[in-house]
Amino acid sequence: MLAFQKWILIAVLISLPALGKVKVEDVEYFSKVKGYLATPGDGKKHPAIILIHEWWGLNDQMKVTADRLAQQGYIAFAVDLYEGKSTTKPEEAGKLASAVRSNMPRAFDNLKAAVALLSSRTDVDAARTAAIGWCFGGGWALEMAKNDLGVKASVIYYGHFDPKDDFSKMRAAIQGHFGAQDKSIHVDGVKEFEASLKTHGKVHEIFIYPNGKHGFFNEQGKNYSKAEADLAWKRTLDFLKRRL
Numbered sequence: 137m138l139a140f141q142k143w144i145l146i147a148v149l150i151s152l153p154a155l156g157k158v159k160v161e162d163v164e165y166f167s168k169v170k171g172y173l174a175t176p177g178d179g180k181k182h183p184a185i186i187l188i189h190e191w192w193g194l195n196d197q198m199k200v201t202a203d204r205l206a207q208q209g210y211i212a213f214a215v216d217l218y219e220g221k222s223t224t225k226p227e228e229a230g231k232l233a234s235a236v237r238s239n240m241p242r243a244f245d246n247l248k249a250a251v252a253l254l255s256s257r258t259d260v261d262a263a264r265t266a267a268i269g270w271c272f273g274g275g276w277a278l279e280m281a282k283n284d285l286g287v288k289a290s291v292i293y294y295g296h297f298d299p300k301d302d303f304s305k306m307r308a309a310i311q312g313h314f315g316a317q318d319k320s321i322h323v324d325g326v327k328e329f330e331a332s333l334k335t336h337g338k339v340h341e342i343f344i345y346p347n348g349k350h351g352f353f354n355e356q357g358k359n360y361s362k363a364e365a366d367l368a369w370k371r372t373l374d375f376l377k378r379r380l
Contacts (some may be wrong), residue, residue, distance in 0.1 A: 158206045160199070163213070166249035172199045172214040174206035175259060183264035183380040184254040186247070186280070186287070187214040188273030190354065191229040193222025197356060208373060211260050215250045217243055217276065233272050244283070247276065251286040264288060264380040266308075268372065269295055270353060281308035289379040291372050293353050294321055299332040309339035311375045313368045315348025315359075343371060 157177035162170045172194065176182060185205050189198045194216040205212035218232050236243050255262040266289040269277030274295015281290035284305045292312040310333060314326045326344060333340040345352065345368070349359035353368060 158203060160203065160206075163253065165213075165215075165253040166246045167219075169216050169219045169246065171216050171250060171253075172202055174199075174202040174212045174214075176206055176209055176211075179259060181259055181261045182209055182211050183266070183376070184211040184213065184257075184260045184262070185376070186250050186254070186265070186267045187212060188217065188247075188267060188269035188276045189214065190270045190351070191233040191272035192224065193218045193229075193232065195222050197354065210376070211254065211257065213250055213254060215246060217246055217273075219246075236272075243276065244279075244285070247280055247285055255286070262286075266290065266376055266380055269293065271295060271351060278310070281310060282306050284308070289376065291375065293368070294318055294348075294350050296321065297325075297329050299325065299328040301332075303333065303336040303338055306336075306338055309375075309379050310342075311340070311372065312342040313348075313353070313371070314342070314344050315350060315352050315364070316344050316346045317348060318350040320350050341375070343368065 158174060159177035160174045163173045164170050187198055187202055194214055198214045202212035202214045217236050221232055223229050223232065251265065254260045254265060265287050267277040267280045267287045268291040270293040274292040277290040277292050278295055278297055280287050282301060282303060282305065284307050287308050289309045294314050314321060316323050323344060326342065330342040345364040348361060348364045351357040351359045352361040353365045354360055
């Protein structure tokens, strides 16, 4: 815990000079559930990004990532599919993730409410909205695209997928980041997913990182890899700039 707190302090100290006018707040958006909103704070219209957390829940890392996106000129909103809960224990994370998957209609309503919140804001260009998800959240970022839930683009960090899914409703462009050393999402499956997107004529770009393991973007995880994380982030920002 001390190491985690130290990382948060370092992240805050590093980001303070660059944050400028970035404003942050907790915003209720769905059935008394609050998400984390970070904005450039200049009152101008900006594209919006919905961030969907890993199976740990809406934690400080997600909030720091939202701040980073706000620094880039986006209205960044980190949703909470666990409705106020979070954990650092894998066993509990598994239970929380399973609970969400067992009630998918509610999860969809949660994400739709996030889109509605952003669309209602005067500083958001609603026609330019994207989603980014990591692990558990990566699968939901794909669901947002697959079900045409108001996003023009979705970025998937090692999120689960089914190559045999119905992509007929999907209008969003897809960018995917996967690790070749990921033991839960195998490279052959990623290539099958990529081939399926191509067959269905969907705009996509899929990257496989040779040394990447599951969770390579998570600074607090045992599989964090700075080289892969930095390259994936650069590609993410480039993709969002081109698609939004």
